[in-house]
Amino acid sequence: MPLELLSFPPAQQPQIIRSHQRDFFQVSALREQADGVLRAWLGTRWLSRWDKEVELCTKLLYFGLTVGRATQTLGEEYTDIWIHSMHSEGVPPWRARAALVLLPTLPSYALARWGSYLAPTSRLTSLVRKLPTLLEIISEVNLAMFYFRGTYYDLVKRMLGIRYVNLGNSSRPKYEAAFVFSSGYLLAVRLLHRLVSFIRSSYKADVEATERKGKRPVDDHEEIYIDDRPISTMIGRVDPDEVPPLTAEEDERTVLDFSQMPPTVRGSRNCTLCLEERTATTSTECGHLFCWDCIVGWGREKAECPLCRQSLNLTSLLPIYNL
Structure with missing residues (x-):
């Protein structure tokens, strides 16, 4: 050959x-x-x-x-x-x-x-x-x-x-x-x-570094808070197998009264990633709703929305407590 x-x-x-x-x-x-x-x-x-x-x-x-x-x-x-x-x-x-x-x-x-x-x-x-x-x-x-x-x-x-x-x-x-x-x-x-x-x-970075000389240094890793909670604790890496799943009634980040909610409405609250009722409802920039843990876990692997494929930024996720 x-x-x-x-x-x-x-x-x-x-x-x-x-x-x-x-x-x-x-x-x-x-x-x-x-x-x-x-x-x-x-x-x-x-x-x-x-x-x-x-x-x-x-x-x-x-x-x-x-x-x-x-x-x-x-x-x-x-x-x-x-x-x-x-x-x-x-x-x-x-x-x-x-x-x-x-x-x-x-x-x-x-x-x-x-x-x-x-x-x-x-x-x-x-x-x-x-x-x-x-x-x-x-x-x-x-x-x-x-x-x-x-x-x-x-x-x-x-x-x-x-x-x-x-x-x-x-x-x-x-x-x-x-x-x-x-x-x-x-x-x-x-x-x-x-x-x-x-x-x-x-060149632009060098110019900006020169202009910052003599000014008070700024902490590049300054913590950001949402409702008195550090955002680093909310997007930290968590193994889903080690955390027991919460029901919607047990979720502290949901303020809905489920006793007054019709079954048909609750049936429409399923997360498309875990296929279970949403907990800690979170909205992406494109307006789609997921569980907080589900969309954060997805976003670490793929920087795009699971539904419409629009670009996804974890720092732009919006927690919504009443949906």
Whole structure:
């Protein structure tokens, strides 16, 4: 097999791009099916809590059963291309294939899942929070290089020296070549704009720091209170399995008289996340109502409303005691 692969020409940019688009579509479809099954079996609340683990397992399953087994992905099969190691001059060895499966998924999962557990004021936390942006910029630089040179679509393949070879006889139309090069130029302009914006923001921060010299220092972590309760205690991380569920009558943050409330009205007070009667009713900026603990737990994992997908900011949640 290695000797045979050497006789094939390198894959072209449009083939590689279409292959990755096809794989992205297949992974998304697999994820939607997994979400539907798990939501039916375990409920929406469980799915929102383990959302990142489901996404990780979906990607590992798809790429493990294709790349990990030294076979084509559905996208590669669709465009008739194959991965080729520049070091072994053939199909990548199992270690390289394992790296192709694990490196694009595990680091991003670890940063997203465990980064929020670090102390908010430590230098390590600041570094961890900057890593996704740094990786995004490096990935965009690598992608711009791919558009111009046609090699190494992502960083992992560049590190491992893995390219694509063309198993078919497809040729690149002129309009596709123009599209690829124009995409490269547009990405280069975007990177230049990000660099200029970063320089401007750094300069502005230096100017503001200079103006603050000699003034009374302000505590950046000054506590905020809602009804004499520190907000840090309200949005602090709580394990739902360790806290016994409260009924609406026992909830101190609900001032409704349930004895005077018709059953039909109480039936409309269910939270769409836990599917139980709301406690500590809380409104998002878009106006949807949830339990306080449910929406805070959701917001730590996804910064969007569960219903309308509008951006969600935990500091903008509004407790409502009479709904």
